[in-house]
Amino acid sequence: MDRTEFFGSQVGGESIINYSYTDMPWKLIMWDIYHFFTFSWALPWVLWPVRPCDGGHFDELSLTRQNIWCMFLHAILIVLQGSFILVLPLTLLFPAWLVAIWMSGFFAINWFICLGLNGKTITFNSDPKYAPALEEHAHEQWIFLNGVAVGEAWLQSNINRLALTFKRPIIGVHNRTTGVIFDVVECLIQRNFGYATGDIRAAYKIVKEKLYNPQYSKVVFILHSQGGIEGGLVLDWLLQELPQDLLAKLEVYTFGNASNHFNNPHRHADSQEVERKFPNISTQIPKTIDEIPLTHSPVETHAPCSRRRLSNSSISSYVHNCFSGFTSMSKESNVSHETTYTVAASDRAISHVEHYAHTTDFVALWGILHFVTNENASPTMPRYIGRVFSRTSTRGGHQFCQHYLNGMFPLVRDYKGEFIGCADSNEFMNSVVELSGRGTEKDNVREGIENSWPMLELAGRRASFIKDEVALHGSFHEDTNGIYDGKVRVKDLSRLWQYRNGRSPPDLPRELRRTTLE
Numbered sequence: 241m242d243r244t245e246f247f248g249s250q251v252g253g254e255s256i257i258n259y260s261y262t263d264m265p266w267k268l269i270m271w272d273i274y275h276f277f278t279f280s281w282a283l284p285w286v287l288w289p290v291r292p293c294d295g296g297h298f299d300e301l302s303l304t305r306q307n308i309w310c311m312f313l314h315a316i317l318i319v320l321q322g323s324f325i326l327v328l329p330l331t332l333l334f335p336a337w338l339v340a341i342w343m344s345g346f347f348a349i350n351w352f353i354c355l356g357l358n359g360k361t362i363t364f365n366s367d368p369k370y371a372p373a374l375e376e377h378a379h380e381q382w383i384f385l386n387g388v389a390v391g392e393a394w395l396q397s398n399i400n401r402l403a404l405t406f407k408r409p410i411i412g413v414h415n416r417t418t419g420v421i422f423d424v425v426e427c428l429i430q431r432n433f434g435y436a437t438g439d440i441r442a443a444y445k446i447v448k449e450k451l452y453n454p455q456y457s458k459v460v461f462i463l464h465s466q467g468g469i470e471g472g473l474v475l476d477w478l479l480q481e482l483p484q485d486l487l488a489k490l491e492v493y494t495f496g497n498a499s500n501h502f503n504n505p506h507r508h509a510d511s512q513e514v515e516r517k518f519p520n521i522s523t524q525i526p527k528t529i530d531e532i533p534l535t536h537s538p539v540e541t542h543a544p545c546s547r548r549r550l551s552n553s554s555i556s557s558y559v560h561n562c563f564s565g566f567t568s569m570s571k572e573s574n575v576s577h578e579t580t581y582t583v584a585a586s587d588r589a590i591s592h593v594e595h596y597a598h599t600t601d602f603v604a605l606w607g608i609l610h611f612v613t614n615e616n617a618s619p620t621m622p623r624y625i626g627r628v629f630s631r632t633s634t635r636g637g638h639q640f641c642q643h644y645l646n647g648m649f650p651l652v653r654d655y656k657g658e659f660i661g662c663a664d665s666n667e668f669m670n671s672v673v674e675l676s677g678r679g680t681e682k683d684n685v686r687e688g689i690e691n692s693w694p695m696l697e698l699a700g701r702r703a704s705f706i707k708d709e710v711a712l713h714g715s716f717h718e719d720t721n722g723i724y725d726g727k728v729r730v731k732d733l734s735r736l737w738q739y740r741n742g743r744s745p746p747d748l749p750r751e752l753r754r755t756t757l758e
Contacts, residue, residue, distance in 0.1 A: 243671070244672075245675075249626050268432040280602075282600055283602050314389060317350065359414065362413065366411075367396075381459050382402070384413070392414070413439060430470065447461060451490060468494045491735070492593045492594075498608075594629070612628050652664075661740070
């Protein structure tokens with residue numbers, strides 16, 4: 241039975257899970273090997289289900305000439321690398337010079353086969369026919385970092401599929417493959433030793449350049465599988481070095497994330513304390529949209545504002561006053577806890593982080609789902625930050641296009657049978673969310689449902705009262721799916737969904753963002 245479990249982002253603090261990337265590397269590897277076998281029942285779902293291929297030639301397992309060639313080479317590499325690992329212990333019986341010759345020959349053959357998968361460059365661009373550059377999106381830059389076993393052909397399909405779905409040009413940073421088995425070994429080294437391979441360094445350079453470029457007010461970073469590990473390391477470097485106003489441009493969305501941590505600290509200790517101090521709102525999913533509390537207005541009245549009758553001035557004044565003075569408001573009794581709580585949710589270094597995962601995806605189980613559901617133990621370890629949509633589905637595999645995008649952002653065809661963009665309705669986005677209670681023991685507080693709602697509801701099903709002149713950037717669209725029961729659904733909480741087909745979610749104006757630093 242299909243269901244979607246929602247994890248509000250963990251709140252910063254002292255306590256955390258029983259081990260993390262800050263622990264000793266060899267201890268982490270032993271834990272990873274142990275959990276590899278624990279979740280090994282899900283290994284077939286890396287490729288399963290093989291059908292349907294709703295995305296046509298974009299799907300990794302569709303029987304196109306390029307895909308068949310890629311699968312053929314990967315099959316050879318799996319046999320060679322599996323044999324290499326099995327034979328490796330026997331090398332102790334042979335002279336060192338003979339072993340050195342054998343290993344050199346093997347790696348040379350492996351490198352030569354991988355040439356048939358990897359291109360000559362590390363950066364790719366989506367085909368303009370899927371998403372030509374538009375003036376309305378000139379202030380945005382979208383970047384994708386792929387996962388395990390992806391060669392040039394699959395990376396190009398991935399970024400073309402993203403371009404068609406969101407109607408933006410996409411830059412693809414190629415995490416080159418050396419074969420499935422060796423890629424998994426690389427994952428262990430990257431996430432446990434923090435080792436930055438060449439593609440991580442290239443991704444860091446590209447993302448940093450785009451954030452510093454004044455042309456861009458928004459940089460969207462999409463990660464899949466091993467790309468979650470590599471992207472997480474990129475974020476660690478950016479958080480160490482970049483000014484806060486540049487980091488505020490960044491949004492991160494991951495699918496089947498294989499990483500063991502994801503950092504995104506609050507800018508202020510006060511905002512972190514506010515989120516930890518008022519966890520009661522997050523105890524249950526509201527039964528209807530109308531039950532989600534809209535914050536009180538600190539400038540006009542202390543009575544709750546009507547969702548249907550917000551004026552332009554009240555929205556602008558509310559946002560400006562909350563963001564410019566949330567520290568003092570949190571200490572005064574004349575402003576509601578809900579107001580302060582909502583503002584605290586927006587006080588992150590990176591503006592938005594969302595994770596999408598299948599509960600039958602081995603990589604997600606071994607990565608994100610394992611770490612967000614763990615219970616606290618040590619007070620010295622960091623958290624896995626970001627809101628998580630965990631889906632249990634019959635088509636819950638690991639492939640980026642065939643399983644994740646087809647199930648969560650499916651395409652629609654025109655009367656000629658050609659793909660023209662993302663469907664405006666699908667089972668996943670229409671599913672009612674269930675608020676998870678896993679991984680919330682002791683002090684491991686999660687953001688409440690209303691913290692995941694601020695600024696999103698303005699682009700949701702209750703947006704008919706919003707006028708074009710409202711001082712918020714973004715597109716506002718009515719719900720056309722015929723669902724008006726008021727229940728909270730995935731599409732009400734998913735910010736990435738608001739980008740489909742060239743749309744944009746509402747954003748705080750840049751001048752208001754700057755007030756958070758005062």
